[in-house]
Amino acid sequence: MSTEVASKPIKTSEPLFSKKNMRLLSDPLNENNPITVQVLGICSALAVTAQVKPAFIMALAVTFVTAASNVFISLLRNLIPGNIRIIVQLTIVATMVILVDLVLKAYVYDVSKQLSVFVGLIITNCIIMGRLEAFAMGNKPWASFLDGIGNGLGYAAILIIVAIMREILGSGTLLGYQVVPQFMYDAGFANNNLMVVPAGALFAVGIIIWVQRAQNKYYETE
Amino acid sequence: MEFMDYFNTFIRSIFIENMIFAYFLGMCSYLAVSKNVKTAVGLGAAVIFVLTLTAPLNWLIKSAFLNEGSLEWISASLADVDLSFLSYIMYIAVIASAVQLVEMVVEKVSPALYGALGIFLPLIAVNCSILGGSLFMAQREYNLGETVAFSLGSGIGWFLAIVAIAAIREKIKYSDVPKPLRGLGITFIITGLMGIAFMSFSGIKL
Numbered sequence: 001m002s003t004e005v006a007s008k009p010i011k012t013s014e015p016l017f018s019k020k021n022m023r024l025l026s027d028p029l030n031e032n033n034p035i036t037v038q039v040l041g042i043c044s045a046l047a048v049t050a051q052v053k054p055a056f057i058m059a060l061a062v063t064f065v066t067a068a069s070n071v072f073i074s075l076l077r078n079l080i081p082g083n084i085r086i087i088v089q090l091t092i093v094a095t096m097v098i099l100v101d102l103v104l105k106a107y108v109y110d111v112s113k114q115l116s117v118f119v120g121l122i123i124t125n126c127i128i129m130g131r132l133e134a135f136a137m138g139n140k141p142w143a144s145f146l147d148g149i150g151n152g153l154g155y156a157a158i159l160i161i162v163a164i165m166r167e168i169l170g171s172g173t174l175l176g177y178q179v180v181p182q183f184m185y186d187a188g189f190a191n192n193n194l195m196v197v198p199a200g201a202l203f204a205v206g207i208i209i210w211v212q213r214a215q216n217k218y219y220e221t222e
Numbered sequence: 223m224e225f226m227d228y229f230n231t232f233i234r235s236i237f238i239e240n241m242i243f244a245y246f247l248g249m250c251s252y253l254a255v256s257k258n259v260k261t262a263v264g265l266g267a268a269v270i271f272v273l274t275l276t277a278p279l280n281w282l283i284k285s286a287f288l289n290e291g292s293l294e295w296i297s298a299s300l301a302d303v304d305l306s307f308l309s310y311i312m313y314i315a316v317i318a319s320a321v322q323l324v325e326m327v328v329e330k331v332s333p334a335l336y337g338a339l340g341i342f343l344p345l346i347a348v349n350c351s352i353l354g355g356s357l358f359m360a361q362r363e364y365n366l367g368e369t370v371a372f373s374l375g376s377g378i379g380w381f382l383a384i385v386a387i388a389a390i391r392e393k394i395k396y397s398d399v400p401k402p403l404r405g406l407g408i409t410f411i412i413t414g415l416m417g418i419a420f421m422s423f424s425g426i427k428l
Contacts, residue, residue: 036406039250039253039254039406040250041250042246042249042250042253043245043246043247043248043249043250043350043354044246044350046246046249047245047246086318086344086348087315087318087319090314090315090318090347091314091315094310094311094314094315095311097310098307098308098310098311101307101310102307116361117354117357117358120309120310120313120353120357121247121350121353121354121357123310123314124314124348124349124350124352124353125350126250126348129348197421198243198244198245198246198417199243199414199415199417199418199421200414201246201414202410202411202414202417203411203414205410206403206407206408206410206411206414209402209406209407209410210400210402210403210407211402213402213403213407214402219401219402219404220404220405220406
């Protein structure tokens with residue numbers, strides 16, 4: 001979890017889109033990505049990425065919940081007693097997730113069926129709890145909102161990359177449309193079933209982490 | 223015959239529908255706390271305990287309050303109330319308070335166990351496999367017996383997975399892994415390989 005962001009509170013006199021505020025948005029996309037660097041929110045990232053469409057909806061849902069609960073917790077941050085804050089946070093997050101769940105059921109029922117329990121599991125998505133603890137509890141609502149959106153988008157980026165890899169290699173389609181042309185199948189290309197099963201997701205994320213860390217020169221030392 | 227059904231659910235949830243390898247639930251703590259076997263055993267035991275406690279508890283709450291028409295036992299006028307949309311908030315509240323309660327009880331009754339589990343217990347409230355257990359229980363419409371078998375089995379499956387990866391990670395320290403892949407990356411790939419191994423259990427029926 002990144003604590004260095006939390007220790008720099010944002011001043012009120014700053015313009016809404018100051019450099020510091022924009023960094024809140026852009027940092028989580030690469031250097032401080034919630035999935036590959038902070039290692040949060042892995043569960044759902046893997047489970048919903050067999051196809052692009054559910055992954056996209058899931059990413060939207062998580063971005064909304066992260067931003068909205070960041071704002072609410074940030075508004076309430078001076079009223080919440082320290083020792084019951086986890087329960088307060090969980091209640092707010094759960095309320096947001098219920099909203100999302102009802103909206104999904106109403107407008108995109110088939111995707112909601114496909115995502116099944118993973119919509120509910122947004123509640124325990126560590127990205128959300130992590131941002132609430134590390135950022136929203138100590139910062140103003142607007143900065144918390146940007147931080148929530150930024151982290152949600154960082155999560156979305158990885159989710160969609162993994163989903164694109166898995167859907168093209170695993171079923172030869174993208175958003176349900178055939179993208180691998182017939183002549184490639186004739187030439188011997190075959191759908192790789194490994195990418196459809198859970199293990200494929202783990203390999204895909206492992207490879208993304210490898211590439212990203214090689215580029216950012218970020219190494220873990222044990 | 224009934225017993226065999228429960229036993230079947232139990233075995234299925236350990237091996238075939240393993241929380242980690244089939245559904246990726248609880249990956250965060252699985253990755254964070256698997257650096258050595260001893261702590262992995264502690265966390266795994268705590269997960270078994272809390273999962274077996276909360277899923278049946280949530281089953282009781284679901285069938286007494288949340289299902290459509292289940293409020294009839296309070297008053298006949300409530301017979302067509304459907305509170306199932308509140309299930310997420312109820313489940314997570316039960317889990318968070320159960321974890322808090324367990325922590326206090328364990329601290330009083332067995333300080334030794336508290337020392338072993340202590341730091342992991344609060345972590346468990348946000349472990350996806352616990353909430354996932356309750357959500358799967360609701361989605362698959364298990365009865366109470368199946369819920370107990372399923373939650374105990376899932377807990378044991380999670381325990382097996384985290385102990386196995388911790389043992390592998392202890393050994394992998396001595397290998398020459400490419401630098402950017404060290405730590406998180408290689409753990410993902412090993413978990414994928416273990417997932418493939420666990421796939422060989424699919425199709426087992428007792």
